[in-house]
Amino acid sequence: MTRYSIVSxxxxxxxxxxxxxxxxxxxxxxxxxxxxxxxxxxxxxxxxYYLAKxxxxxxxxxxxxxxxxxxxxxxxxxxxxxxxxxxxxAAIYEHSLKLWEGLSQELNxxxxxxxxxxxxxxxxLHDVREGKRRVYANQLNGVDAEWLTPxxxxxxxxxxxxxxxARHPVLGSTxxxxxxxxxxxxxxxxYARAADARGVDLIQxxxxxxxxxxxxxxxxxxxxxxxxxxxxIGCVVAxxxxxxxxxxxxxxxxxxxxxxxxxxxxxxxxxxxxxxSAAVHVYxxxxxxxxxxLGAGIDGYNSYAQRGSFHVIEAQxxxxxxxxxxxxxxxxMRSWGGIVDVCxxxxxxxxxxxxxxxxxNCGWGTGGFKAIPGSGFAFAHTIAKNEPHAxxxxxxxxxxxSGALVDEHGAAAVAH
Amino acid sequence: MLLIxxxxxxxxxxxxxxxGGEAHIARPKEPDAVTDEAWADxxxxxxxxxxxxxxxxxxxxxxxxxxxxxxxxRTHAILKVYRMGAPRPDRGPS
Ligand SMILES: Cc1cc2nc3c(=O)[nH]c(=O)nc-3n(C[C@H](O)[C@H](O)[C@H](O)COP(=O)(O)OP(=O)(O)OC[C@H]3O[C@@H](n4cnc5c(N)ncnc54)[C@H](O)[C@@H]3O)c2cc1C
Ligand SMILES: [Zn+2]
Numbered sequence: 001m002t003r004y005s006i007v008s009x010x011x012x013x014x015x016x017x018x019x020x021x022x023x024x025x026x027x028x029x030x031x032x033x034x035x036x037x038x039x040x041x042x043x044x045x046x047x048x049y050y051l052a053k054x055x056x057x058x059x060x061x062x063x064x065x066x067x068x069x070x071x072x073x074x075x076x077x078x079x080x081x082x083x084x085x086x087x088x089x090a091a092i093y094e095h096s097l098k099l100w101e102g103l104s105q106e107l108n109x110x111x112x113x114x115x116x117x118x119x120x121x122x123x124x125l126h127d128v129r130e131g132k133r134r135v136y137a138n139q140l141n142g143v144d145a146e147w148l149t150p151x152x153x154x155x156x157x158x159x160x161x162x163x164x165x166a167r168h169p170v171l172g173s174t175x176x177x178x179x180x181x182x183x184x185x186x187x188x189x190x191y192a193r194a195a196d197a198r199g200v201d202l203i204q205x206x207x208x209x210x211x212x213x214x215x216x217x218x219x220x221x222x223x224x225x226x227x228x229x230x231x232x233i234g235c236v237v238a239x240x241x242x243x244x245x246x247x248x249x250x251x252x253x254x255x256x257x258x259x260x261x262x263x264x265x266x267x268x269x270x271x272x273x274x275x276x277s278a279a280v281h282v283y284x285x286x287x288x289x290x291x292x293x294l295g296a297g298i299d300g301y302n303s304y305a306q307r308g309s310f311h312v313i314e315a316q317x318x319x320x321x322x323x324x325x326x327x328x329x330x331x332x333m334r335s336w337g338g339i340v341d342v343c344x345x346x347x348x349x350x351x352x353x354x355x356x357x358x359x360x361n362c363g364w365g366t367g368g369f370k371a372i373p374g375s376g377f378a379f380a381h382t383i384a385k386n387e388p389h390a391x392x393x394x395x396x397x398x399x400x401x402s403g404a405l406v407d408e409h410g411a412a413a414v415a416h
Numbered sequence: 417m418l419l420i421x422x423x424x425x426x427x428x429x430x431x432x433x434x435x436g437g438e439a440h441i442a443r444p445k446e447p448d449a450v451t452d453e454a455w456a457d458x459x460x461x462x463x464x465x466x467x468x469x470x471x472x473x474x475x476x477x478x479x480x481x482x483x484x485x486x487x488x489x490r491t492h493a494i495l496k497v498y499r500m501g502a503p504r505p506d507r508g509p510s
Contacts, residue, residue, distance in 0.1 A: 240466070242462070242463070242464035242465075242466075243464075243466050246465075251457075251461040251462065251463065252461065252462075252464070253456075253460035253461050253462065254462070254464060255437070255462055255464055256464055256466075256489070300434060300435040301418075301435040301471065301487070301489075301492075302437075302438075302464060302469055302471065302489050303489050303492065304466045304489050304490050305489070305490060305491065305492055309417045309418065309430055310417050311417060311430065311431045344459075344460050400456045400459075400460040400461070401452045401453055401455075401456045402452070403452075
């Protein structure tokens, strides 16, 4: 792997940047691997990287039906934060945020983490109580969190409409200063490059169509490019998790819904933090190119079509305009959808399945981008040791039988 | 945006409705008697098909009645609308 540095930049400038090496190889699948990861999104790639780096498992293939990073990882609004309510969530999301903070150095790839602060607005008395409760819970868990009064919110984000007679009055806000945004593609590409350098085979255009299961144990995967033998499979396919579980013969408590996002035309810097409002399903930040990046709430029906209904975006834009009157004449350039894997308690499932050797990492729904490093770290441990790490033990599949849910619905103030 | 034919009011815009998720999930007759596994099936586990789904819709801003729809989750095409209590039209009696 070429190390990126000021020296390599200068050297490549001499050849007009035409000879940079490819970020990763494109190998043919081998007949067998020690472990196979299905899905080359951020979570799958991070898992492969930590399998190789932390556990010395380098005979690993990552199988991707489309192109690397083309799923939700490449479609999300990139908010990174760790201010979740419950202890279990705070632990894994905060571990993830700490990994984010060193990730560009670790991967020698600029993931453009920008810790510009995230506001979660409160519009009514209930929001205020929930927000304060979350701030206090975060502080007890060592997660940085502050409560801002309406005046402090106005000072932090002057273009917000905080007038008392506003349609969505701002009665206060939580603030996590270490939270912010990162570059979606860079995370996928950075982990991919670093995993490839440690010997992981990244195989694109390779769809998993079945499992080879004998007496309750996996022995391989069937793919559009042949059968691959392996005794350990990590399934990390977000919106397609139920489909893959179906191929293996079990059901998940997951529903696949469209989640839409959009960007505006580029404008001069006007918003230097991230603003989220759970009540009206608005979350917005401004990219380095100047575009506003906006996300909506999920569409109510199940879908695999990677698109949603227009009225969902319309409602979101209406609320955005009320919160930011300055954006009223801004044009939107593009909108798109991803298929998110929604869990009943808005928490992920990371761990074993009824099939020996088959592990799942899914259920991140609308909010798994931020968790990519922490989830990969914990899932690699689970696969390598055949038992969960303390960070993901509470997020097992059998919590839906035991009833020990980690209910972050509402508690986490929209799970993006 | 979906155009949904309410069996009572006729075709209406999606914004008048609310999707109620998978249809035909029967509550166990004796909740106290079922195992935790069976209870998890009832409460949490879902089919979530990539293809034809049978789901419930509620005409929130219309007649305020529930009904069932067969819809393809790959294309959003609505294949059939039928009343609550009627069996799933694309499957034989079970
Ligand atoms: C519009 C939108 C906005 C969002 N905003 C945020 C946000 O602000 N902050 C945040 O933290 N999270 C956000 N999320 C959620 C976040 O994007 C996801 O939780 C996260 O990216 C999931 O990563 P993943 O690696 O699990 O899945 P993906 O990136 O979707 O990767 C899964 C991969 O599996 C592949 N696959 C599927 N089936 C097969 C098969 N049979 N064989 C081989 N490969 C297969 C897919 O092609 C895909 O590439 C958002 C999501 C969306 C859609
Ligand atoms: Zn009606």
